[in-house]
Amino acid sequence: MIGEPVNRVDGPLKATGRAAYAYEHWEAGQPLYGFIVGATIGKGRITRIGTESAESTPGVHLVLTHLNAPEQGPRDESAIFEYWCAQPVLTGPDIHHFGEPVALVVAETLEQARDAAARVEVEYSAGRGRFDFAEYEDEVYIPKVVNAGLPTDTEVGDFDAGFDSAEVRVDQLYTTPYELSLPIEPNACLAEPRGEELVLYVSCQIVNAAQASVAGTLRMDPERVHVVAPFVGGGFGSKLGIHSETILAAMAARTLRRPVKVALTRQQVFQLVGMRPMSSQRVRLGAARDGRLTAIAHDVTMHTNPDIEYAEQTAATTRSLYAAPHRLTSHRLTALDLPRGTDVRAPGEAPGMLAVESAMDELADALGMDPVELRIRNEPGVDPERGVPYSDRHLVDCLREGARRFGWEDRPAAPASVREGRWLVGYGMSAAIRGHFQGPTAVRVRLEPDGTAVVRSDMTDIGTGTYTILTQVAAEGLGLPPERVRIELGRSELPTSWGSGGSWGATNSCTAAHRACIALRAKLLEAACGDTRSPLHGLDPAGAVLADGGVRIGEVSEDVGAIVARCSEEMEAEGRVRYMADDPHYSDYSINSYGAHFAEVGVDADTAEIRLRRMLGVFSVGRVFNPKTTRSQLIGGMVWGVGAALEEEAVVDPRSGAFVNRDLAGYLVPVHADITDVDAVVLDSFDGKANVLGAKGVGELGVCGSGAAVVNAVFNATGVRVRDFPVTIEKVLPGLPPMAA
Incomplete structure (x- = not known):
């Protein structure tokens, strides 16, 4: 299943x-x-x-x-x-x-x-009040740690020396707005x-x-x-x-x-309820003429509430993405009298990759190099900051397969060089990476006398398909048809989980359920083979097969319900997952999910209206529990990326600290008319270091880098580079090429 x-x-x-x-x-x-x-x-x-x-x-x-x-x-x-x-x-x-x-x-x-x-x-x-980020941006302080307990700053090698000696340099400032x-x-x-x-x-x-x-x-x-x-x-x-x-x-x-x-x-x-902090991100890339990075720095300043600190891990993804001997990342906070920052849709990775992957596109343009080839050329052999091997990294495979499927070879070589009627056409791409997290989770599975299984955990289903994938795991683990599995979630009296968030919910709960089913199978077989009333009595449980609601050993079989009905004790077991800090795999390996995004946009040559024409994401997420719900999750994330690139922006009134556009009429998000041909493809993979099921987080990977692919496509279409996101008409229109006027 x-x-x-x-x-x-x-x-x-x-x-x-x-x-x-x-x-x-x-x-x-x-x-x-x-x-x-x-x-x-x-x-x-x-x-x-x-x-x-x-x-x-x-x-x-x-x-x-x-x-x-x-x-x-x-x-x-x-x-x-x-x-x-x-x-x-x-x-x-x-x-x-x-x-x-x-x-x-x-x-x-x-x-x-x-x-x-x-x-x-x-x-x-x-x-x-302090409401204007730009006014107070220079008044910063250093947080002790950033979100998820990650270090505030990291440094490897000598960045200044590596950057100063680089043959080609990019040094740009990117800004992202408040998002909800x-x-x-x-x-x-x-x-x-x-x-x-x-x-x-x-x-x-x-x-x-x-x-x-x-x-x-x-x-x-x-x-x-x-x-x-x-x-x-x-x-x-x-x-x-x-x-x-x-x-x-x-x-x-x-x-x-x-x-x-x-x-x-x-x-x-x-x-x-809090929002994604506004950020100012300085990205510096130094490279040789062959495109190999010699230095990379990502310095982030963002807003925080003075009473409840929140430091989004915006520069953290840069630490594992590309090889470079000289490296620097930092996070700084500016206190403003605004609602607190909080986790919003791939916190850290989404705004951070929007900046870094835009900078990589700028570097590719400065080098006259294909953006896909630039990323492949900077593929690291081990995690460049931690020095540990990757558990399972297929970023290059995603890049190459995505380029093949998208028809990347047709990309306009020069910006603003392809026009179809009133539309300037451009292609853009980006890489995607997101850390995989694990938290303490317990799931209890019980077999009933009627041959059904009940799976219980306080785990939540936030629309992602938890009920479905837990059904699949339990059905496979106990050899039951899905209709004989009942899932009970979302109550504090049930075994405790880390809930849904951070793309950890599916893997945590399914791994715990899988372990519970293994333990329950052993109890079931012991009960059957040790019971003189069972036709399986005395047989070797090592050869048992659980399928179609029954247990079969050789030519002898018995219904699961009959075995359970004879037991004097409840037939149940509990499976657990521990916190990642207590799991040696998370210290010995760099565990992430990966992907590559490709986008084609059209930009009206007269009005600068931007339209997404098509978009493709190719991902490596380990083993997939359910291809249908996985694809849905990834496409949803990609749509988030389109919104971040072109529409989403909460605007603060600097006089009062109120959001001016505090409804869905003023705060724009993508609607059906904005999203046409979007597809997500998942490569076959299995990451045994992530968990016994080989699966990794999916939900937020789709948004990581997807916005940058759209932004880079706008540049390729128009030659206009926008670094203050989102990319809107008024930011593109003044820079449109004269031929388009």
């Missing part, structure tokens, strides 16, 4: 509306509804907050402010991952960023709560108090983190906090940790002893 293009087993539930998301649960009965009131300044203090008018509005049960909010636990800054930290809200009169919650209004209906929220009177003493995750399902929570217990139906990516975070905030025993998240409508990083809607719903529910629902509006999502 592993490797088959099985349809999503949860597809019928979603297609018929029976898959309940956080805001759609009704188990608690008729709830009250909460609506968040956000600050209308970006920095300062509340001097007065009047709730009398709101409280007298029909249907209102409670108005929470910092004056009457329950005491909350502080954030534990020593925690390795902040998703498990307390997330206190309404803790005082200070305002740290625009839109920060200053009140929660709870009423009988959502309409009543929203109406009353508009009646909360808040007066402020506004302070001078924006899943279809906004962040939401239904909180139900049950005596001293608290049940949270919440949209989250990591159940255990949500449980710990709420418990720490409300000063509760974590065992009394029950998280339920069977279906999550996308996350993309925005739901790795919980946010104010969950804490406020929980506080209101415990105060009122009633179930309370709170969901963020789309506009509130922009201000309250």
Whole structure:
């Protein structure tokens, strides 16, 4: 079953509306509804907050402010991952960023709560906020570590000497904007108090983190906090940790002893769940005339919130991608009074590769060399900074196969040299790399007397196909047809996982499930072969075959259900995956996924309108659990890359710190009309160092480098090099060649 293009087993539930998301649960009965009131300044203090008018509005049960909010636990800054930290809200009169919650209004209906929220009177003493990244970009500090615990800076050889002596040099500054995750399902929570217990139906990516975070905030025993998240409508990083809607719903529910629902509006999502930091990236490449890199440096400055530090690992990918004897990477932070930075769709790799792969294209142009050949020429034999071998690296294969399939040999040799009617046509490409991560995960598998298997874990399915691939792994591991496997996910009472995120969810949960099935097979065979009532009694289990719901040894067989029904104990086993820091493979090898992107664009010769014509990605991700869901994931990532290259940009008002375009009318993302012919191809591979199944992360690899392929295609079409992303009409139009005017 592993490797088959099985349809999503949860597809019928979603297609018929029976898959309940956080805001759609009704188990608690008729709830009250909460609506968040956000600050209308970006920095300062509340001097007065009047709730009398709101409280007298029909249907209102409670108005929470910092004056009457329950005491909350502080954030534990020593925690390795902040998703498990307390997330206190309404803790005082200070305002740290625009839109920060200053009140929660709870009423009988959502309409009543929203109406009353508009009646909360808040007066402020506004302070001078730091909102403009460019203004404060030089006021930087050095973080201790960057995201995922990676080192802030690295240095190999003597970069200055290597760069200064290089025959060809590229030294450019690239800037990326604030970006947001924006899943279809906004962040939401239904909180139900049950005596001293608290049940949270919440949209989250990591159940255990949500449980710990709420418990720490409300000063509760974590065992009394029950998280339920069977279906999550996308996350993309925005739901790795919980946010104010969950804490406020929980506080209101415990105060009122009633179930309370709170969901963020789309506009509130922009201000309250964090975003990808704006970055300024200096990339320096030094090379010999034959294209071999002698020096590479990637220096990043990005925004952070002054109270909650976040350093995206933007330069980290550069450490493993290309060979060069002299190397330098660094990360610096500029504190701004804006919402905190957070993980957004391939954090670090997405903005970092947009800059580095654009710089590589600039180097290819300066050398007069084919961009594919330049990358192949700089393929390292071992990880160039860690000095360890790669576990399984097929980047060159991806580059060559992608070039062949795309027809790269037809690429215009000179920029702005091909025109079809009104359109200037260009090709672009880039490499892709993303680190593979592993986290502590447990999965329990039980066989029932009716011959079915139940797979349990608090692992989440954020639309990526977790239910389906776990079904495949268990069906293969126990010799059952898929319809005899039931998957139970997303509840805090189930075995703990690292959840969905960082492209680690599938491999962690499937590896743990596979190990559980191996242990369960052994127990099943021991029970059958040791039972005098079984036709398999006394036979050698070494030759057993599990298939079609039965166990067969030679010519003798018995149904799995019959074996289980005779057992006096439950027939179950648990499989585990340990943290990667405790796995020697992660210290002995450089473990990554790889790919290559190719794009063709048309640029209107008069208006500079950019249209994606076609796009191809070729990837190496180890063993594939499900080709259908894998291809879907990769294409989705590639579309993200198109958005980053051409459209996505959250714009901050430098006077208030508010996002000017805080809805999906102003914040542009690709729609169907923008995306035409996009395809993803996966090469056969198996990485036994990544895990026993040989599989690696898929979800975010598609976005790594894909934007750069589009940007490079725009240059090839027009001769205009844009380094301030996204590439928009007004940035291309002034530089269009005279022949196109």
